Amino acid sequence: MGFIRLVIFGFIGLSVIYVLLSIYSRSIRREKLEDEWAEEHGERDSPEHDAFVEKGIAEYNNSLRPKLLLLVYVVPAVLVAVALYLTNSN
Amino acid sequence: MAYVKNTLRVLVFLLVGGLLHYVLPQHDVVKITSTEIIRMDFSGVNRIFFAQADSASAELATRDIRLINTVKRQTWLLGFIRRDREKVMVYRNEDTGWIWPPYFKFDSSDLQAEASAALSTNDKEQWAVITHYGWRNRFFTVYPNAIGIRKVDGPDVTVIPWFNIFFFAFVLLAIGMIRAMWRQFRERSIDPTLEDVHESVVQQKGRLTQWLDTWRSKK
Numbered sequence: 001m002g003f004i005r006l007v008i009f010g011f012i013g014l015s016v017i018y019v020l021l022s023i024y025s026r027s028i029r030r031e032k033l034e035d036e037w038a039e040e041h042g043e044r045d046s047p048e049h050d051a052f053v054e055k056g057i058a059e060y061n062n063s064l065r066p067k068l069l070l071l072v073y074v075v076p077a078v079l080v081a082v083a084l085y086l087t088n089s090n
Numbered sequence: 091m092a093y094v095k096n097t098l099r100v101l102v103f104l105l106v107g108g109l110l111h112y113v114l115p116q117h118d119v120v121k122i123t124s125t126e127i128i129r130m131d132f133s134g135v136n137r138i139f140f141a142q143a144d145s146a147s148a149e150l151a152t153r154d155i156r157l158i159n160t161v162k163r164q165t166w167l168l169g170f171i172r173r174d175r176e177k178v179m180v181y182r183n184e185d186t187g188w189i190w191p192p193y194f195k196f197d198s199s200d201l202q203a204e205a206s207a208a209l210s211t212n213d214k215e216q217w218a219v220i221t222h223y224g225w226r227n228r229f230f231t232v233y234p235n236a237i238g239i240r241k242v243d244g245p246d247v248t249v250i251p252w253f254n255i256f257f258f259a260f261v262l263l264a265i266g267m268i269r270a271m272w273r274q275f276r277e278r279s280i281d282p283t284l285e286d287v288h289e290s291v292v293q294q295k296g297r298l299t300q301w302l303d304t305w306r307s308k309k
Binding site for chain 1: 193195237275
């Protein structure tokens with residue numbers, strides 16, 4: 001019973017962290033793309049600018065980086081397994 | 091106002107510090123003198139300072155508690171400075187299970203056997219390092235919970251608190267991350283919205299003055 005509770009609440013907590021981190025990471029990428037465009041063209045308000053940013057975000061979505069954020073779920077699970085082993089092995 | 095603020099700050103610091111001091115693992119250098127089992131009848135006062143019945147067992151209001159009696163080397167400064175003085179110390183030995191605090195301890199029976207195997211007698215002193223969390227309080231009958239026992243050759247051992255080092259490093263990292271995320275959110279979401287509001291307020295004001303102007307006598 002305790003295990004199920006840990007899994008459910010752990011999953012909820014980690015999901016909050018995962019969502020916040022993915023929003024943050026995407027926001028950082030968007031800002032970088034906008035700065036990149038502004039440096040080359042010196043403006044931020046044009047359809048070309050928006051297309052450039054959206055294309056960059058789409059590329060980011062398909063890259064490995066957002067998938068790495070799934071480690072938010074993997075690392076704590078591994079840590080629990082390690083703690084379980086270290087505490088209970090003689 | 092500053093007085094209230096500072097009092098609140100001190101209170102939060104004490105609460106968080108107290109919680110961490112209770113929950114984080116500490117290492118004591120001890121001689122184990124005996125192990126025993128007593129029946130405990132918990133009250134509302136000290137119930138929260140105990141874990142729960144052994145894993146997969148039923149939870150009753152009254153149950154047996156495994157205790158480990160020791161003679162402990164006293165310390166100063168949260169255990170960083172070890173002294174020559176000795177004092178008795180009693181540890182409880184309970185499963186924490188899957189629940190709080192997250193030690194995932196299921197082996198209290200084995201730990202009790204380890205404690206018995208590491209007994210120290212007057213003829214032959216046996217020193218051990220006990221990892222534990224929690225507090226001893228005589229007024230509330232509260233014991234720290236032993237997590238691990240390791241035999242050592244003598245009382246002068248160096249114990250490096252690896253877990254606590256990594257824990258506080260992680261906490262610093264997490265605080266830095268939260269601050270960075272908050273800044274990004276403010277810069278990208280709140281500030282532009284505030285600017286929009288400001289602009290529209292300015293426009294509204296322009297309209298308002300125009301409308302007021304219509305009431306003024308035409309020159």
